[in-house]
Amino acid sequence: MIEAAEFNAMLSLLDDTDEAVVFAVESRFLEEGDSVIEQLEKSWVSNDFPQVSSQIESLIKRIQRNHLHQGFGAWFKQELPDLLEGWIWLSKIKYPGIQSESILRSINDIKMDAWLMMGNVQNEREKIDILNHVFFDQQGFKGDSNQYHYPDNSFINTVLSRKTGNPISLSALYITVAQSLGLPVFGVNLPQHFIVAYCGLKKGVSNKCAVNELKTSEIGEPLFYINPYSKGQVFIKDSVDAFLKVVNVKPMAQFYLPCSVHDIIKRMLRNLHYSFGESQEIEKQQELLLVMKLCGMADEIDIDESDNFNI
Structure with a gap:
């Protein structure tokens, strides 16, 4: 989970004109993974950052997809999975x-x-x-x-x-x-x-x-x-x-x-x-x-x- 002030600052940078900045912010969110899903969902639902709403939605889906692939992949490698x-x-x-x-x-x-x-x-x-x-x-x-x-x-x-x-x-x-x-x-x-x-x-x-x-x-x-x-x-x-x-x-x-x-x-x-x-x-x-x-x-x-x- 990211501290609220830092989290909001990162969201505001998602529409930065510098692509390198946007890439760095997105990478940080992706690194945090499943732990920031709830924060991102709340921001998306409340529409606090309407200018980056589509980017937030895309990030949520990417993080969820990564989490699914990592978890499912690890499960499937087990010899006797549940x-x-x-x-x-x-x-x-x-x-x-x-x-x-x-x-x-x-x-x-x-x-x-x-x-x-x-x-x-x-x-x-x-x-x-x-x-x-x-x-x-x-x-x-x-x-x-x-x-x-x-x-x-x-x-x-x-x-x-x-x-x-x-x-x-x-x-x-x-x-x-x-x-x-x-x-x-x-x-x-x-x-x-x-x-x-x-x-x-x-x-x-x-x-x-x-x-x-x-x-x-x-x-x-x-x-x-x-x-x-x-x-x-x-x-x-x-x-x-x-x-x-x-x-x-x-x-x-x-x-x-x-x-x-x-x-x-x-x-x-x-x-x-x-x-x-x-x-x-x-x-x-x-x-x-x-x-x-x-x-x-x-x-x-x-x-x-x-x-x-x-x-």
Whole structure:
């Protein structure tokens, strides 16, 4: 944060006739980064410096973009990144001001409702039945069949506030809540429709390990599958076989087994790229492409891929 007097003096110099002065001031703001966003936003909203209003707005966007790229890039380099953290970074593409604390509180409320109902229940299916009751019946989460490709179906803050999402966003939220309860629920990269699986653990892996810290090599075979887009419908491998037949896709092991957190976020990015195109949000789509490149997806930026089939 910059002292008020210095901050105001710097703003007044943004329309200086000397380009070197303007460049130096902008560079200082960019160096300060996220810490000056609130000050800049207040000045922009109050219009205290109308002659440089457009420059202030541009600075805010540049600082937010730099913050997003640095944070998302650092997150993606982690070997075992946290799904929720990655999803929050993704959501900052459109909603840069979202606060992690409010997101965590909302998710913890869902978790506590389920935890209180589970009590001493040990059976896997019964636990999922309870989670489904809380998630879909009490909380009211549902698939958005009316605006399937609406971009807001992809962001954690809007999924929580609207209680609607697409297959992968509902699955990501479902996974986050389930894992916070210690349930071994993971994403499955099924073509055209993302689902989740309740899995066992490989021999020798302690069941006391934090579920979200397990490597895919430590996760056992799926015991059953869950479709969060269809209110937590539970099914077995035969149904996955049948689905692949319907969409005319050759079965592969990866379509049945848990995928990595990186894979989930990359699929979210591809879906969002498609959604921005459908809604004609071209500027946001271009910003998204830069993030996709950060995630090593340069070869995929011309692919319009989106989940588009209801299982």
